Amino acid sequence: MKKVLITLFSIFFISMIACNQGEKTPEYSDILHQRILTIDTHCDTPLRMADTTWDVGARHEPGLRGSGKVDLPRMKEGGLDVEFFAAFVAQRERTPENNQEALEKADKLIRSIKDMCIKYSEKIQLGLSPDDAYEHEKQGLLTAFIGIENGFAIGQDISNIHRYYDMGARYITLCHTKNNDICDSSNDSTEHGGLSDFGAEVVQEMNRIGMIVDVSHISDEAFFDVLETTTAPVIASHSSVRAICDNVRNLSDDMLKALAENGGVIQICIYTEYVKKPKPNPEREQALAALREKYGPWEDVKDPEIKKQYRNEYYDIREKYPVEKATVADVVDHIDHVVELIGIDHVGIGTDFDGGGGVIGCDDVSEMSNITRELVRRGYSDKDIEKIWGGNFMRVFREVRGHKAANL
Ligand SMILES: [Zn+2]
Incomplete structure (x- = not known):
């Protein structure tokens, strides 16, 4: 009798395992991917939306020249609910004329994002708060958030930060590939030695009005200066891990540890050069x-x-x-590293689509669910995957808004 019971128990136990393994199929991953809120914190698609006759509402065949990486039909296909559309301004010489031009350029790109939300209001709507995204998802709508890439867009006028906030922007990446008045860039030589005095004022003002500080692109010294200055958590909207791919644009382990202490989040960039050292x-x-x-x-x-x-x-x-492109598995190696070093609460995804982002298996927004498949395959729980795909970022977004000065 005992033997029969043991046999029965074994069969039951083995079938339980088989069932569990059976559950975690690609289909299981895809259902999970559809169910959770998914956020990409950086794409440069507005450059296409504003400069050409390219239509974000039309489906473009992936991989073709001029198709771009993000459009609304492909967002749906890839199960991406929320996209941060960046108003990007390239760094130029810091003259009053160029400052003015940068501001006008950022305004134009923001307009193109808002125009998309008006023209395709039955598909996508502008988000101003974390709740908006969850609400839109319930209604079957996509969400467009606005970010500004490069604080050059504010010139030397601190009041422009509030102006952009009022226009709907929710983060500012402090600089791009060259130094500006705010801070040094990771791709440029030392000028301020980190954050400038003006840059410190910028961070304080962003804290005051509840706008997210984005540390992607800034130099290591500037990064640590920002963390000393800010009273709110920060994000790296599109950066990867230096321990895995040695690139100045990526965050070192010391930076990741400091970011965790700050309560912030690194959104892993799927730009091949930042994911895998190119030959x-x-x-x-x-x-x-x-x-x-x-x-x-x-x-x-x-x-x-x-x-x-x-x-x-x-x-x-x-x-x-x-170039030999990185793969989705390479991208998830970066996520693994962050999780092992500082835990599950400080990592997300920021593709940099249309700014150079794209890897084998996730070369445009229609393939986003492959990242979830790889996470599931590696044994991440549903809850963890939900954090990676947006929960962590949303926590930071809410905390930043909570820091808003009471009189605002
Ligand atoms: Zn960038």
Whole structure:
């Protein structure tokens, strides 16, 4: 009798395991992916939306030239509920004229995001708070949040921060690939030695009005200065892990530990170069350098015809000398590292689509569910995956709003 019971128990136990394993199929992952709120904290798609006749409401075939990485039909396909559309301004010489131009450029990009929300209001709506995104999801709507990439857009006028907040922007990335009046960039030489005095005022003002400080792109010194200055948690909207891919744009383990102490979150960037150290590709580098020499900085080219030519030649070079792309598994290695180092509460995803983001298996927004599949495959619980896909970011978003000065 005992033997029979043991046998029966074994069968029951084994079938339980089999059942559990059976549950975690790709189909299981896809259902989970649809059920949870998914947020990408950075894409540069507004550059397409504002500059060309490109229609964000139409489906573009993935992988084709000019398709871009994000449009509304593909957001639906990829089960991405919330996108932070960045109003990006390239860093130029810091003159009053250029400051003014940067402000106008940011305004134009913000307008393009709002226009999308008006034109396609039955599909996507503007979000101003975390609750908006959850509410929209319930109604089957996508959410567009606005971020500003590069504090150059505020020039030297602190009041512009509130102005952008009133226009709907919810984070500002303090700088881009060059130093500005706020801080040093990770890709530039030392100028302020971190955050400038003006930069400290910027961080304090952002805390005061409840706007998220984004530390992606800033130098290591500036990063630590920001953490000393801010009274609210911060985000790195699109950055990866330096211990895995040694790139100045990525966060070191010391930075990650400090970020955890601050209560902030790193949103892993799926830009190949930040995910996996590329093999040397001198022909490609030379060809790209020659292209830059021929046309000058991309942002300075105004003629649409020349811009088109520039873009085509750029794509030619990319196709002729391709880089070996990182994969979804490589991306999830970065998530694993953060989780092992500082826990599950400080990591999310920020693709940088249309700003260079895209890896094998997640090369555009329609493939976002593959990240969930890989997380499930590696044994992350549903709850953990929900945190990675937006729960962690939303916690920070709420805390930042909670820090808002009482008189606002
Ligand atoms: Zn960027």
